[in-house]
Amino acid sequence: MIHRIVKMEFDPEKIEEFLSNFEQNKKKIREFGGCYKLELLRDQDNTNIFFTYSYWVDELSLERYRNSELFKDVWAKTKVLFNAKPMAWSTNIISSQ
Template identity: 80%
Template sequence: MIHRIVKMEFEPSKVEEFLSNFEENKSKIRSFAGCYKLKLLQDKHNTNIFFTYSYWVDDQSLENYRNSELFKGVWAKTKVLFNAKPVAWSTNIKSSE
């Protein structure tokens, strides 16, 4: 299983627009083939910084999503709202809880 973490920092005036877009698309992303879970986290102190935390069955599932029309549409609406370059990590679980 792959865990994908993406840090995004938005113009403060664009946060509501981002949240609206996320709300509109979260169920589509969660139901995408290979997506096991999707969470949205907000920084406690810098409220214009968000993290998506998603679980994918494997690298190919994540890659299929990244090449999909769904991702391209969501990303096109999201990237214009940034005030800093996003940062992404793909991680593996090394120990169980």
């Protein structure tokens, strides 16, 4: 399983626009083939910093999503709202309870 973490920092005036876009698309992303789970997190101190934490069956599923029209549409509406370059990591669990 692949865990994808994406850190996004938004212009404070554009946070509501981001949240609206996320709300409109979260179900579609969660239902995309190979997506096991999607969470949205917010930094408790810097409230314009958000993280998506998604769980994918495998790298191929994540790549299919990243090449999909859904991703292209969501990302096009999201990236114009940033005030810093986003960061992303694909991770594997080493230890868990």
